[in-house]
Amino acid sequence: MLTVKTPDEAFSLIKQEFTHGCLPKEYVPLKEACGRVLSADILADSYVPDFDRSTVDGYAVSASDTFGCSDSIPSILRMDGEILMGTDAGILLQPGHCAYIPTGGALPRGADAVVMIEYTEDYHDGTIGIQKPVAPGSNLIYRGDDVCPGKTVLKRGRRLTPQDIGALAAMGIVSVPVRKKPVVGILSTGDELTDITETPGPGQVRDVNSPMLAAAVAQWGGIPRTYGIIRDDESLLRQAVSLASRECDVILLSGGSSVGEKDVSCRIIQSLGSLLLHGIAMKPGKPTIIGKISEKPVIGLPGHPAAAFFVSRLFVRKILLQLAGCDEEDRAVPAVLSQTVESNHGRAQYVSVFLERRDGILYANPIRSKSGLITSLAGTGGYFCIPRDCEGISRGETVMVTCSG
């Protein structure tokens, strides 16, 4: 007998039952890699930079030639010419000499520092006055200062950001090892559902969950595959789930919020695979099912769109991260609760909010609607959680809002 689990127990179960990083590897071109999850550590294979570089516009010098100089008593150095960008310095600097060097230019041999141009004066007679002493290494980055061969630059499991793309580009990595995107099958069930392009007849509602979940899956790095609306017929649903379990990496069943319909979903999962969890002690979202068919996660979501969204945001997203081997966690922002929210039902309660800044303060305005379809979805900016042992949170208290989406 499966008992209702807390959200934390459900997270542990996901960690236990589905293999971390089990999605196959593939290589993608660098320009398609942003947002993808690395399947292998990235090690540097060369020195970056590959030569000693100036970090300023100025004069390459031997630092000892500048010791003791000042505005009033500059060191006078002989000017040996200019280092050109993108070329080997090609000069061997003698003591008492200097060479103009632009930002990023290669330090000539014989030099060990750069003086910023602001502290120099060109006398236009082939000599330069240095007005400020520099220590060896000043205004320089040395070969390998940034990375040396063998250093781990990015770790397996990281979701690549634009800056990471920059780092990969710097190392000349043009083909990037990543996890394949999981294909997520989305099945909506319910006789009351019509396609969103149709006008609902009496007693009917549009299938909100399919397009909403497809958008969410894409945002979380998956490839949504929708299977349309399946009538409340156990054998039809079984066929569809069986097909989806062959074609997809993850299956989402949405709808069937009544007890009888949930039982049907459970029976189907049990007959094709195994049931791991039936019910999560949270509000909204209690009638959630997690199972697996051929090691693939199958999640039965509540029929109500706002509840289906919460359960997906928390658990489906976690499953997608787990399969990709990605351990990134949610980031929550502090906001002041603008209205008291009560909670006294012994379950963790997730409250949708819209975020609004007034007079420089970020407020979380809780969205309350009975079981409204649209007002509990449209314009929401995030959510916070009231733990099960808490009776509510008062207006004016700070809550940590996880931005949804």
Added chain:
Amino acid sequence: MLTVKTPDEAFSLIKQEFTHGCLPKEYVPLKEACGRVLSADILADSYVPDFDRSTVDGYAVSASDTFGCSDSIPSILRMDGEILMGTDAGILLQPGHCAYIPTGGALPRGADAVVMIEYTEDYHDGTIGIQKPVAPGSNLIYRGDDVCPGKTVLKRGRRLTPQDIGALAAMGIVSVPVRKKPVVGILSTGDELTDITETPGPGQVRDVNSPMLAAAVAQWGGIPRTYGIIRDDESLLRQAVSLASRECDVILLSGGSSVGEKDVSCRIIQSLGSLLLHGIAMKPGKPTIIGKISEKPVIGLPGHPAAAFFVSRLFVRKILLQLAGCDEEDRAVPAVLSQTVESNHGRAQYVSVFLERRDGILYANPIRSKSGLITSLAGTGGYFCIPRDCEGISRGETVMVTCSG
């Protein structure tokens, strides 16, 4: 003479000079709309729900028939059958009668409340015992409870989330008015640059900025168009900028970190359009240029990738939001600084960090590297700002980290 501006002055200038929401409108299918910016308010055009619905599994009743009932003295009601999902209720409930109704079912005429099945007993003789009184309206959402025709559901300028897609689906909006994505031209300049597929020769470095900025632009909702590496030649660069200003909505010039090269960029922008700003008092990122050519923003970025990233994250992203008419703001998360960072140069300083949770506490580990290419990019999770009038932030203090990317 253009003076150096503070970051806040630069933001004001962007607001002033570039028209809010000037990108053309287009309609996209609902399934491509997530992440896009609405170009018009979305109003409800019908009642949602379109009929009175039950929010639970139970019995539709006339509330007055339940008054005074209890566990020990239930109200006995005659059972008139079952409301089927997705159909008109079709029943006219008489006083003293009830009908089974599933979650989401349409309330039959004559009923004004639903009793949860948990508080009922089926006597299997055509009667049902009701053990708990309900008030009129209990466990119901009325027609239009969620939205009524004419209500603004989503506002122009909003970036659509998966939940918004759900709300649009609920209203049957399958074609969504959004702003066109801006095409952002990316030009890298510098004789020292090689394509990332090439092995840099002596004194050369790979063009990191083009792929990094392209990834960032795509993440911020733009369409990157890269123009490759342009040699340090004023007339070549002028031609390229002129071409890009015809083909793109925004132009990014990256590289040219030396004073001379910046002067070239300024001259080109002035000759083709006008220069608005030359220098932002921030670190990194001081040598930033903002101008416009035919009303299109042109931004001259520092050559150093980490600096180019910061300037883009702050100002290019802001410009893209401005053109799309989107006012969303950054969300920052609190984190404990793990090392003291000093700042005493009178400029706002932006510090890259990687975020790490230890013992439940989120730490911001500042990334310090001279002008390292890779270590200042790879693996960074966000940044915080030390204001210009602050001499630094001590280890253990809480900083607000804006997640980059």
